[in-house]
Amino acid sequence: MKNNSRTFKALWLAIAVGLGAYASVVLAQEDEGEEADAPVEFPASLDDKLAGLSEAQLAYLKDSSKTRRYASTTEDLIEALEKRSAEQVEAYVDAMIWVEDQTSFEQGRDMAWLPLNTESPDFNAWTVRRPRSFDPDREPGPVSLPRGIPTFAGAPVALTPEDLIAGEVNVAIVGAPLNMGSGWRDAGYGPLVMRTSGGMAGNDQYTQISPSRELNIVDYGDIAIDNDSTERSMQHVREVVREIAETGAIPFIIGGDHSLEYPNVAALVDVYGKGNVSVIHFDAHHDVGMGDSPHHISHGQPIYRLMRDRHITGSDYIQVGLRSGGPSESGYRWMREQGFKYHSMAEVERYGWEYVMDRVLDEAKRDGRKLHVSFDVDVLDPSYIVGTGTPVSGGLTPREAIPIVRKLCAQQELVGFDIVEIAPALDPTYTTALHSAAIIKACLVGVAMRKLGHDIDYLNPVTIDHAQDNYHEENQQ
Amino acid sequence: MTHRTKRHLMSALALAVFVSVHSSPLLAQASIPADIRSKLDLLTQEQVEFLGTDQPLRVIASREKLYQDLERRTPEQIEQYVSDMIDAVEAHAYRPGVDMAMIPLNPESSRFNSFKVVHPEILKERLREPGPVNVHRYINQWAGIPTFAGAPVAVTPEDLIAGNVDVAIAGIPQSMSSGSRDGRNAPNVIRAMHVAGNLDVYAMVDPGAVLNIVDYGDIAVDRMSLERGLDHVYDMVLEMADTGAVPFLIGGDHSLMYPNVKAVQMSDPDQALTVVHLGANYNAERTRAHAISDRDAVYRLITEGVIDGSDLIQVGLRGSQASRESFEWLRENEVRYYTMAAVEANGWQEVMASIIEQAGGAGNPLYLSLDVSVLDPVEMTAAGRAVPNGLTIREVTPLLRRLCAENEVAGLELMDFAPMLDLSYVSAMNANYMLNACLTGIAMRKQGITEENYLDPTAVDHGQN
Numbered sequence: 026m027k028n029n030s031r032t033f034k035a036l037w038l039a040i041a042v043g044l045g046a047y048a049s050v051v052l053a054q055e056d057e058g059e060e061a062d063a064p065v066e067f068p069a070s071l072d073d074k075l076a077g078l079s080e081a082q083l084a085y086l087k088d089s090s091k092t093r094r095y096a097s098t099t100e101d102l103i104e105a106l107e108k109r110s111a112e113q114v115e116a117y118v119d120a121m122i123w124v125e126d127q128t129s130f131e132q133g134r135d136m137a138w139l140p141l142n143t144e145s146p147d148f149n150a151w152t153v154r155r156p157r158s159f160d161p162d163r164e165p166g167p168v169s170l171p172r173g174i175p176t177f178a179g180a181p182v183a184l185t186p187e188d189l190i191a192g193e194v195n196v197a198i199v200g201a202p203l204n205m206g207s208g209w210r211d212a213g214y215g216p217l218v219m220r221t222s223g224g225m226a227g228n229d230q231y232t233q234i235s236p237s238r239e240l241n242i243v244d245y246g247d248i249a250i251d252n253d254s255t256e257r258s259m260q261h262v263r264e265v266v267r268e269i270a271e272t273g274a275i276p277f278i279i280g281g282d283h284s285l286e287y288p289n290v291a292a293l294v295d296v297y298g299k300g301n302v303s304v305i306h307f308d309a310h311h312d313v314g315m316g317d318s319p320h321h322i323s324h325g326q327p328i329y330r331l332m333r334d335r336h337i338t339g340s341d342y343i344q345v346g347l348r349s350g351g352p353s354e355s356g357y358r359w360m361r362e363q364g365f366k367y368h369s370m371a372e373v374e375r376y377g378w379e380y381v382m383d384r385v386l387d388e389a390k391r392d393g394r395k396l397h398v399s400f401d402v403d404v405l406d407p408s409y410i411v412g413t414g415t416p417v418s419g420g421l422t423p424r425e426a427i428p429i430v431r432k433l434c435a436q437q438e439l440v441g442f443d444i445v446e447i448a449p450a451l452d453p454t455y456t457t458a459l460h461s462a463a464i465i466k467a468c469l470v471g472v473a474m475r476k477l478g479h480d481i482d483y484l485n486p487v488t489i490d491h492a493q494d495n496y497h498e499e500n501q502q
Numbered sequence: 503m504t505h506r507t508k509r510h511l512m513s514a515l516a517l518a519v520f521v522s523v524h525s526s527p528l529l530a531q532a533s534i535p536a537d538i539r540s541k542l543d544l545l546t547q548e549q550v551e552f553l554g555t556d557q558p559l560r561v562i563a564s565r566e567k568l569y570q571d572l573e574r575r576t577p578e579q580i581e582q583y584v585s586d587m588i589d590a591v592e593a594h595a596y597r598p599g600v601d602m603a604m605i606p607l608n609p610e611s612s613r614f615n616s617f618k619v620v621h622p623e624i625l626k627e628r629l630r631e632p633g634p635v636n637v638h639r640y641i642n643q644w645a646g647i648p649t650f651a652g653a654p655v656a657v658t659p660e661d662l663i664a665g666n667v668d669v670a671i672a673g674i675p676q677s678m679s680s681g682s683r684d685g686r687n688a689p690n691v692i693r694a695m696h697v698a699g700n701l702d703v704y705a706m707v708d709p710g711a712v713l714n715i716v717d718y719g720d721i722a723v724d725r726m727s728l729e730r731g732l733d734h735v736y737d738m739v740l741e742m743a744d745t746g747a748v749p750f751l752i753g754g755d756h757s758l759m760y761p762n763v764k765a766v767q768m769s770d771p772d773q774a775l776t777v778v779h780l781g782a783n784y785n786a787e788r789t790r791a792h793a794i795s796d797r798d799a800v801y802r803l804i805t806e807g808v809i810d811g812s813d814l815i816q817v818g819l820r821g822s823q824a825s826r827e828s829f830e831w832l833r834e835n836e837v838r839y840y841t842m843a844a845v846e847a848n849g850w851q852e853v854m855a856s857i858i859e860q861a862g863g864a865g866n867p868l869y870l871s872l873d874v875s876v877l878d879p880v881e882m883t884a885a886g887r888a889v890p891n892g893l894t895i896r897e898v899t900p901l902l903r904r905l906c907a908e909n910e911v912a913g914l915e916l917m918d919f920a921p922m923l924d925l926s927y928v929s930a931m932n933a934n935y936m937l938n939a940c941l942t943g944i945a946m947r948k949q950g951i952t953e954e955n956y957l958d959p960t961a962v963d964h965g966q967n
Contacts, residue, residue, distance in 0.1 A: 095625050105627065113624060120622035127619045130609035139605040139729045140793050148596035148791045153561075156586030158579065159571070204683055205726075211683055211922070253678070253792045255726070256605045319611045320726045450684075450922055 062089045065099050067106070074111045082118045091121060130319075139254075151249045152261050157185075166191035167243045176244035177219060177279065178226035178236075178469075183243040189272040195240040195476075196469065197269045198225075198277040200247035201262055204448075206255045206284030206324035212414060215447035216247055216279045222455060224462035229470045231431075233485040236469035239476060245269060250281070255322050259288040266292035270440065275472065277465065280445030282414065283312055286327035286399045293397055293441045294336045302440060303394045304342050305385070305433055307426070308401035309417040310349045311367070315356060324414075324446070332363070339363025343388055345381075345429070346370060346404035349417045370419055378421075382429045386481065390436055397441035398433060398468060402461055409460045412452030423460050427467040432481040434471025442468050511732040511761055531555065532565060538572050544581040552588055561590045596791075607730075618722045618734040623658060632660035634667065634716045649717035650692065650752070651699025651709075651941065656716040662745040665714055669944060670747040671937075672718035674735060674754035678728050678795075684920035685754045685886065689720055691921040692752055692937075695930040702942035705903065705951070706958035709941035712948055718742060721751075728757050728794050736761040743769035743913065748944065750937065753917040755886055756785055756796035759871050764808045766869055766913040775912055776813045776866040777803075778857070778905060780898070781873025782889035783821040784828060784839070796887075796918070797823065804835055811835025815860050817853075817901075818842060818876040821889045842891055850897050854904075861905055867912035868905060870940060874919045874933060884929035886918040895932050899939040906943025908952055914940055 064087035067075060075083060085091055086106075089099065096102035106114055130137070142148070165188050167181035176182060177198035183189050189197055200216025219225075226237040236242065248265045251257040262278075266289050269276040278289050286306070293302050306312065306328070314326020322330050331337045339360060348370040352360065360367055366388050373381050389396065402410045406420035434442070447461050474483055490497060531554035534542075542550050552558065553568070562568045575583055596603070608614070623629070634654035637647040649655060650671035656662055662670055673689025692698075699710035709715070721738045723731035735758060742749040743766050751762050759779075767775050779785075779800065786800040794802060804811050811832070820842040824832075832839050838860050845853050861868060875885040878892035905911075919933050946956065 096627075108629070109624075113629075116624045120624045123622065124619055124625070128613060128616045130611065130614040132609075135609070135614060136730065137607050137609045139607065139727055141602065141604050141791050142793060143596040143598075143601075143603050143791075145596070145789050145791045147594050147789045149601065150594045153590055153593045156583075156590055158583045158586045159562075205678065213683075251791070253728075253790075253795050254605060257602065257791075260602070316608075317611050317613060319608050319614045319724070319730070321606060321608055323726050453925055 199245035201281040203281035222458035239473035263288035278443040283324040412457030434468040633664040673720040676723040676754040688919040709945035712945035739765035780876040782875035884924035902939035
């Protein structure tokens with residue numbers, strides 16, 4: 026009790042939140058065309074029932090922006106009042122006012138913070154690293170684990186930035202088993218299943234390129250997660266992703282849920298600077314969030330948080346595959362204003378996949394910046410990805426997704442990649458892991474293609490033609 | 503010692519954060535063997551003393567392994583090793599000015615509390631008399647609209663009072679804490695199984711016929727925060743219990759035990775409850791950074807004085823969560839625990855007899871906190887924190903039936919059911935059968951059957967000889 030004010034003294038945090046709130050105001054979505062409607066006129070037949078209401082109660086009842094969620098039209102409202110007694114009419118208005126009062130934040134009644142127990146001797150236990158001196162001396166560099174220990178891409182293991190530097194590592198694949206940001210379901214086991222299922226970096230027949238031969242790839246272990254707090258987890262994920270990127274290696278983050286997009290992109294901006302990173306966001310959901318959630322982070326709003334904290338702007342974003350219930354038309358308009366380049370499945374239905382893919386590649390190329398690919402597996406159709414927390418029908422096929430990922434990763438400098446929302450418990454079969462591995466591999470192949478100097482349309486000439494005739498020459502397209 | 507005030511839960515927890523200051527580390531010095539001591543010349547006096555305390559055991563598994571590590575290192579290596587060890591131990595604690603002391607929310611949100619705002623009856627398009635609403639078309643409805651125990655639906659305390667409701671079953675679709683996260687789907691999957699509220703052949707009692715049962719719908723939670731849901735769960739459960747109905751609460755993970763038990767206790771603050779907690783995990787960890795989770799709900803209830811340790815009975819413990827220190831803490835608080843090791847040593851019948859004796863000993867009403875992990879995973883694949891070597895459904899249902907028949911029941915919760923983990927119907931069926939076992943007990947009691955270990959004579963013998 027004596028120290029009750031102590032936790033409220035985290036001044037830096039208060040400042041951060043204050044700035045955030047300011048940014049929220051700046052970014053706040055304006056409801057365009059929201060003019061105040063004229064007060065509703067009630068028929069004289071209701072006079073008796075309305076006579077007992079106070080001025081404030083009557084004004085509330087006449088404000089259709091307030092009553093519309095209970096009675097969508099004036100006629101419905103009049104009908105609702107007609108069948109209620111004078112006493113019930115008053116209770117009706119009071120209940121509406123009560124709901125409004127209860128719904129918004131009230132100082133003193135509602136917590137503006139979630140408390141943590143700073144007295145816990147294990148407050149940071151989850152992030153404490155094992156000192157090197159606890160283990161026998163070894164030279165820095167990736168450690169090969171022969172005889173079947175499961176690692177991402179069957180790669181050697183690296184645990185420190187020194188290991189990455191000594192191994193001249195190009196790609197560090199790291200797990201981030203966060204399963205809280207969705208509030209339910211089970212993305213936490215994504216990294217484990219992706220280690221045990223393989224299929225990530227062997228030979229690619231399309232290009233006859235084997236990423237594990239062309240690139241130095243390591244398994245960087247898992248990033249510690251506090252699965253009772255998305256917010257705390259993000260801080261640590263950002264630190265570890267940053268430490269990978271600082272060595273020049275490309276972090277490939279295996280989630281975990283899509284809240285991870287926030288720390289991943291923030292870490293890359295930390296390293297490469299504001300305005301230097303574009304993000305290609307593959308997802309059935311827009312994940313922008315638009316700032317009206319009681320929480321500052323969840324898997325539905327990492328992009329808004331990135332914008333609010335001024336790591337990126339909407340114009341740094343290209344989105345592909347959107348088809349969930351949101352955003353609404355006004356949400357899309359707001360995204361347009363913010364500069365988002367979005368590509369919904371409705372656009373694919375209208376123009377066809379090839380056309381949309383070329384448009385995306387062209388936009389990314391014109392931005393010309395370093396690239397982060399954030400791949401939510403639910404962009405694929407649920408028939409390919411059964412194991413995901415928030416599936417939506419009508420998604421991309423692997424035959425559509427693999428080429429665009431390969432080409433994007435080959436087209437310009439890739440500085441980060443994440444694949445999120447793999448929830449193995451929801452898929453009793455191997456297919457979710459298989460398709461997820463194929464997407465990771467497509468990107469690794471792209472990175473290797475760029476290193477080898479191939480253009481983005483490269484496919485191996487021997488693979489694409491049996492050469493028993495001159496068919497292609499004789500049938501020029 | 504017991505303080506049972508109506509203070510709100512989160513403020514109670516925020517307070518608990520400050521009064522639960524951990525006992526300072528043991529300063530008793532272990533005597534370091536002479537051959538190791540001789541290698542410590544490069545260490546400072548403080549570093550040597552550190553090695554003698556229990557602090558190194560927070561980062562090294564045992565004192566034996568610590569000595570092994572020291573033995574095979576040179577004095578120079580030891581200097582680095584101990585210095586790193588002290589840094590690692592210190593890194594466990596909160597760092598003022600560096601770590602977040604609390605997690606900010608967004609008070610600007612126009613829907614800050616929208617998850618928990620109850621829909622007032624007066625605002626509904628059609629008005630109705632209070633009382634349970636029957637949602638079945640047929641007299642002998644099979645399946646149909648899925649409700650708990652196939653029961654009518656009630657949504658307000660007035661409905662419970664008007665319906666003379668004996669048992670109100672509510673879902674709390676919360677999916678957080680440490681287990682696998684599908685608690686959100688638990689209430690609806692249990693509703694859809696529709697095998698509770700049926701004739702129990704062992705006692706020949708049909709709780710669906712004897713009792714007024716309702717489905718009280720779901721109690722809303724914030725899917726992104728345990729903390730923000732607690733007060734609302736508390737308010738709703740208190741509201742249910744205050745009508746005289748017995749709340750049956752379908753979680754959700756075991757963190758909900760904290761608001762649930764507190765609400766049921768507060769509905770009759772002067773009458774102590776006996777809590778029978780069945781589950782694989784003891785849930786009384788005390789050193790966590792978080793104010794509440796499934797791993798510490800029991801710790802909160804006891805240290806806050808909501809229940810006395812001596813009124814808590816734990817059954818089926820076997821997960822690695824509980825260490826020797828945990829059990830010592832339970833003993834200090836006079837908790838009656840029955841581990842699976844006790845079952846291995848004494849057999850289930852003897853253990854069950856002891857549980858029933860303990861449960862009835864004080865003559866208190868019972869609150870049953872039923873974590874589905876008490877069952878073996880083969881019969882409850884869908885446990886959020888499953889542990890092998892559990893009880894069987896044939897062991898658990900008689901215990902539940904007897905506890906609920908031979909004692910007054912104040913409440914029951916069924917926790918940590920994560921349906922996505924079971925592709926079959928078995929977990930949902932067994933969850934329902936556990937509910938039905940207690941419903942049967944309550945119905946037996948209502949009919950005046952309270953004798954020990956009652957089974958219907960017609961059911962136990964064909965009577966042909």
